Amino acid sequence: MEMEKSNRGRKIVVAVDESEESMHALSWCIDNIVVSEQTSDYSTTLVLLYVKPPPPPFSPFDVADYLLGNDVVASMEEYSRKLVESVMSRAQAICTMKYSNNINIKVEKKVGSGDAKQVICGTVDKLGADMLVMGSHDYGFLKRALLGSVSYDCAKRVKCPVVVVKHQETN
Template sequence: MAESERRILVAVDEGDESIYALSWCLKNLLFQNSKDTLILLYVKPPRAVYSSFDGTGYLFSSDITATMERYSQQVAECVVEKAKRLCNKIQNVETMIEHGDPRDVICQMAQKLGVDVLVMGSHGYGLIKRAFLGSVSNYCAQNVKCPVLIAKKPKSTAGDI
């Protein structure tokens, strides 16, 4: 029987939770000699809009804006490179850096790329934090059209320090 090729999208960010999800995926979903394609996606969030209470707002010079953008790009490249190093035994690894609201971009890219599964980490927020901060993984699980695997990093115990 011929081995089918799968396209697996893993959303990565600066958090340990996404690295855990990637590691879990590599250990449990991918095999060294498979023809699967692993796609690592990092989404740069939109630049924060700064404003003052009196409505005058803050204006940044083009130098400061360019510096902030360069830093954001360096962070993205660093995260993607770290994730890619974990995938050294996988033959087909693609990387992507996109810009926008992570919830929307992840769902759009899953659809556009026609992936077979989306793998994400979970911060494990409680009900109240999730209500205020939102949950990217929950949003994607509700809105993406492919199966979504949310790998929740186990809480460490006092003896694990």
């Protein structure tokens, strides 16, 4: 198994979302992990993973259709699609800006839907990723207690190394 991994290179899942923290983590990953391990016969696959929030517990044809009408539901779906496109194009732009032709890197984009912790951990396991990279929102104790920490839960659950990159504010 180890020989197979070294031949195919490294597969790194980077969780991306609308936040600056996730884009900083992607940039940090390319600068500090991807570039440092490059050789002519070794490639890295970056899997950019975006997780959409879970759909409402009712069908759009149930309560939403009755209360909101088809136009509002269609608008919400269009907004979600544009948000995914926006996040992925920002992430792709960072990848393009960071690597040049002499770096052997492949970028894949994946979009999941549901609970972020479950989707991220499931994707990492399914892909057999070698590493998971995530940004940290650096919530304080109270926010973390109320909202939970996706990075903490993922670090406990996945089998591969997890790198949580803190975004350092520049004043």
